[in-house]
Amino acid sequence: MSVADYLAGEKVSPLKHEFVDGEIFGMAGASDNHNRIVGDLYALLLSKLDSSKCEPFFGDIKVRASQTVYYYPDVLVSCEEDPEDPYFRNNPIMIIEVTSPSTERIDRSEKLLYYLQIAGLQEYVVIDQHRMNVEVHRRQGNGGWLTYCFNESDDVVELTSVELSIPLPDIYRRVQFEKDANRDG
Secondary structure (H helix, E strand, C coil), rough: HHHHHHHHHHHHHCCCEEEEECEEEEECCCCCCHHHHHHHHHHHHHCCCCCCCCCEEECCEEEEECCCCCCCCCEEEEECCCCCCCEEEEECEEEEEEECCCHHHHHCHHHHHCCCCCCCCEEEEEEEEECCCCEEECCCCCCEEEEEECCCCEEEEEEECCCEECCCCHHCCCCCCCCCCCCCC
């Protein structure tokens, strides 16, 4: 499938699909905990960026990770003043993915590799929905990347790209952890 056909099809499709080098992959629904984390982070970012040229998006705005790769991140922050297309962003400053058992491998490997190649990306955040664990991959001044891990109840997650500090328990404030973390979503 061509990129043009994919983009045209996504505008009318009742289901969302990610596009990787000519192949499309349907997206599964998300759990309540997944939505709690995404919704709370979106609300915090929306409030923080209220008077900024940057704005957060969630759910339905794609990221063009390369000329032939499009993903739907859980949350992204974009400062693009005149985006090429209202359905995707080319150069977000931050991307957040909340993992589930079916997406964790892709979020931590394939997407990580593609996202870190986006020229303007400053942070890629991976959040585990089944336990308190947040990884922030942050671009350094020399262009390299460092990963910061937050998994203690007194940790504060620093999102320098948007100048926001969030106590780790606040990210999970309404999440109901299960003893059996094998549930997907």
